[in-house]
Amino acid sequence: MTLEFPKYNCVVIGSGPSGAMAASILARAGRSVILLDRKIQTGTSIGESLPPAINPLLKQLNIYQQFLKSNPISCPANLSIWGDEEPFSNDFIFNPYGKGWHIDRLAFNRLVLDEAINAGADFKSEVRINAVEKRGDEFIIEYKESNQSYSINSDWLVLATGRGHHPLRFLDQRQKFDGLICNYFIKDNHACKDLRTWIEAEKDGWWYSSIIPNKKVVHCYFTDADIIPNSNRISWLNEKFSATKLIKTRLAGNLEQYRWETVDARSGLLDFTSEQQILPIGDSALSMDPLSSSGLWFALSSANQCANVILGNTSKQSYQDWITNQFNEYMSNYTKYYGQEGRWKTNLFWLRRTSTSIRL
Missing domain, CATH: 3.50.50.60 (FAD/NAD(P)-binding domain)
Structure with a gap:
């Protein structure tokens, strides 16, 4: 009934x-x-x-x-390595709306x-x-x-x-409009003092790291679903992490010890x-x-x-x-913004985001 x-x-x-x-x-x-x-x-x-x-x-x-x-x-600023080898801090002190938040x-x-x-x-x-x-x-x-x-x-x-x-x-x-996925894990009991959001471009995608309440930090790697390998995914992500200049300074050790999750991030x-x-x-x-x-x-x-x-x-x-x-x-x-990263513009991930003729 x-x-x-x-x-x-x-x-x-x-x-x-x-x-x-x-x-x-x-x-x-x-x-x-x-x-x-x-x-x-x-x-x-x-x-x-x-x-x-x-x-x-x-x-x-x-x-x-x-x-x-x-x-x-x-959150006072975003710290990024994007289109350049050196970190750049975009400080919100100049923003008319004030600070951001975690x-x-x-x-x-x-x-x-x-x-x-x-x-x-x-x-x-x-x-x-x-x-x-x-x-x-x-x-x-x-x-x-x-x-x-x-x-x-x-x-x-x-x-x-x-x-x-x-x-x-x-x-x-x-x-x-794309095949973006987010691979992420959350680290507990992290005594991170830098309140900025960290972003770093890489040849097959980009990293994001942010503190969250209760002494946690979330680490994410964004790439297209068909770029990430079907096997040995965590080992591949660990190689990507080891190649970073900024992100790896926030986290020590091998990424295989963490519980990774994957979510849809497509536009x-x-x-x-x-x-x-x-x-x-x-x-x-x-x-x-x-x-x-x-x-x-x-x-x-x-x-x-x-x-x-x-x-x-x-x-x-x-x-x-x-x-x-x-x-x-x-x-x-x-x-x-994707066009500002020119170091790997012929790599598939970046080419897809700067060319109107290549879409998923």
């Missing part, structure tokens, strides 16, 4: 920062909204460095004070989700979406929770399912112009290369833009135009 719930103004699929923020804004405005998710993420999560541009956005969304209570670590990403996700729940949004986790159907002006969403089937009606459907999993076939229309854009009253946000709408440091900023900004469409403050076309403008700016910066 399928149980039916009262109708909602909006169903949000995905309870990460973008989905939770959209639900929070809608609930604060008196709209009925429910968040559905497969699970609440536990363990580790990357995406720990926030640029200074996040500060005015957090204030605009009325979560800045709660954010400060989560004990983020200030955060516990899972704690931040929970902070935004709690904001949505406290604002009045309903939340269901450990659910499986079985079907999404449009009947007239309404969506019928069927899902299963603890072996019980449920059906809910909604005027709007917001997709915040990220780069990967999605419940709707139309997301297969997503354009993907992509979803064309949703033909979908009525379906709004993708965050990585579901536009996923960005982590080099941009804009993923979380875009997640929250798109949530705000999306909520304003549902509240009637702006049109869906305006939201689509905003996504297009964000994409065009992102791709311009993508080509610009």
Whole structure:
């Protein structure tokens, strides 16, 4: 038997920062909204460095004070070896928005989700979406929770399912612009005193190293999935690490002792112009290369833009135009920053990012 719930103004699929923020804004405005998710993420999560541009956005969304209570670590600068053999420090002291931050990403996700729940949004986790159907002006969403089937009606459907999993076939229309993956591990009990984010280019990709709360440091290597070997992956990564000039000074020893994880980091854009009253946000709408440091900023900004469409403050076309403008700016910066690294411009990884004729 399928149980039916009262109708909602909006169903949000995905309870990460973008989905939770959209639900929070809608609930604060008196709209009925429910968040559905497969699970609440536990363990580790990357995406720990926030640029200074996040500060005015957090204030605009009325979560800045709660954010400060989560004990983020200030980030004064980025230190990089990129296009040159010598390190360069980009100091945020000259940035009009102030300093950046190192955060516990899972704690931040929970902070935004709690904001949505406290604002009045309903939340269901450990659910499986079985079907999404449009009947007239309404969506019928069927899902299963603890072996019980449920059906809910909604005027709007917001997709915040990220780069990967999605419940709707139309997301297969997503354009993907590269094959980037992130190989990472987290080192515990690290007494690192340099609060800067470290970035270092290498002939087949680039390294990222950042401190995070609770005396931890995350180390990442980004490359394309087809460049990394199918066997002896950790040994290959260890060779890449040993060849660095900057990154290896933050970590001693062989990398084979750590637990490595791999996650999707591809850039992509979803064309949703033909979908009525379906709004993708965050990585579901536009996923960005982590080099941009804009993923979380875009997640929250798109949530705000999306909520304003549902509240009637702006049109869906305006939201689509905003996504297009964000994409065009992102791709311009993508080509610009990757183009600054000229030491290995004929290597496949770098050639793919500076040539319009070579894409995955």
